[in-house]
Amino acid sequence: MKLLAIKINCGHEIEDGLTYFLQDTLNAKGIEARKRSDFVLEGQKHDSSLVELDDIEDLPEDLELTAYFDQDADQSKIIDQIKSKIKEMEGFGLDVGNVSISTKNIADEDWNTAWQKYYHVIDFSRLLAIVPDWEDYQPAFKDQKLIRLDPGLAFGTGGHTTTQLVLLAMERALTKPVSVMDVGTGSGILAIAASKLGAKSVLATDISDEAVSAAKENIRLNGIDNITVKKANLLKDTDEKFDLIIANILAEILLELIPDLNNHLNKDSQIIFSGIDYKQLPKIENALAKENLEIKMKMQEKRWICLLIARKDQ
Numbered sequence: 001m002k003l004l005a006i007k008i009n010c011g012h013e014i015e016d017g018l019t020y021f022l023q024d025t026l027n028a029k030g031i032e033a034r035k036r037s038d039f040v041l042e043g044q045k046h047d048s049s050l051v052e053l054d055d056i057e058d059l060p061e062d063l064e065l066t067a068y069f070d071q072d073a074d075q076s077k078i079i080d081q082i083k084s085k086i087k088e089m090e091g092f093g094l095d096v097g098n099v100s101i102s103t104k105n106i107a108d109e110d111w112n113t114a115w116q117k118y119y120h121v122i123d124f125s126r127l128l129a130i131v132p133d134w135e136d137y138q139p140a141f142k143d144q145k146l147i148r149l150d151p152g153l154a155f156g157t158g159g160h161t162t163t164q165l166v167l168l169a170m171e172r173a174l175t176k177p178v179s180v181m182d183v184g185t186g187s188g189i190l191a192i193a194a195s196k197l198g199a200k201s202v203l204a205t206d207i208s209d210e211a212v213s214a215a216k217e218n219i220r221l222n223g224i225d226n227i228t229v230k231k232a233n234l235l236k237d238t239d240e241k242f243d244l245i246i247a248n249i250l251a252e253i254l255l256e257l258i259p260d261l262n263n264h265l266n267k268d269s270q271i272i273f274s275g276i277d278y279k280q281l282p283k284i285e286n287a288l289a290k291e292n293l294e295i296k297m298k299m300q301e302k303r304w305i306c307l308l309i310a311r312k313d314q
């Protein structure tokens with residue numbers, strides 16, 4: 001089945017009114033909203049957000065609403081109705097911005113699976129490859145481990161620099177079958193990698209329900225039985241100690257985690273932190289020093305820093 005997509009660029013003041021009209025009066029089957037201000041705010045967050053404005057294609061001038069209708073809907077009638085609704089709202093004194101309307105026919109099947117087109121095998125290293133659940137892959141080396149993934153809505157496709165730096169650091173740190181905690185597991189990618197690299201057991205936690213379900217599903221896809229997944233806030237909901245703690249979260253959240261680390265470390269434990277923008281590094285270094293923790297290895301790719309950390313006396 002095909003769909004008619006009508007894209008409206010306009011001012012954000014009419015978002016609520018126009019969305020309601022598209023849904024309730026024009027019976028749109030679905031509506032997608034993209035607002036420049038959301039991206040800009042996200043980009044400014046703590047100076048270390050995972051969103052890079054330059055990476056966003058076609059950033060809207062202000063608000064972009066895309067409404068989806070059946071393909072045989074009366075296109076010109078719908079557009080006339082939208083135009084007169086916008087005029088009416090302008091008459092109420094609302095700033096409607098620079099209005100432009102465009103249309104496109106799209107295949108319905110593409111809607112659910114469109115993002116899959118951009119997600120392919122990541123032949124990551126000598127030891128690891130990340131393979132979307134729907135793709136085939138033959139490793140060049142027999143002992144290269146495959147991480148099967150269907151990330152769904154959770155963060156962690158393996159494509160982000162911050163995730164990849166942790167994978168590299170884990171290859172360095174996991175020289176024995178140790179116990180691992182993955183804080184902020186997202187899709188479960190790092191927990192699965194830890195298990196495949198030989199961890200004895202892994203506790204994977206996340207604060208988000210979507211991440212917890214995605215991680216469980218991905219662990220099932222990989223047929224792994226030594227990972228436990230729990231919904232939890234950082235280290236606050238566990239008393240256990242771990243040989244390796246990994247966390248790929250923004251620096252501001254890592255700063256919250258640091259004071260709790262010592263209670264969860266064994267004698268020779270190591271910690272891997274990623275998701276740190278280079279500008280945030282001094283704050284992290286100070287907070288670690290206060291806890292008698294030391295950076296043993298530092299990796300940087302573009303603006304992202306990943307640290308391998310241990311106790312000072314180790």
Ligand SMILES: C[S@@+](CC[C@H](N)C(=O)[O-])C[C@H]1O[C@@H](n2cnc3c(N)ncnc32)[C@H](O)[C@@H]1O
Nearest residue numbers: 155156163184185186206207208211233234248
């Ligand atoms: C950048 S993603 C990392 C996902 C995956 N580990 C990776 O490296 O690709 C950060 C994850 O941390 C989770 N998170 C954020 N705050 C958290 C908190 N206070 N406690 C636990 N998880 C948290 C988010 O829900 C998100 O899934």
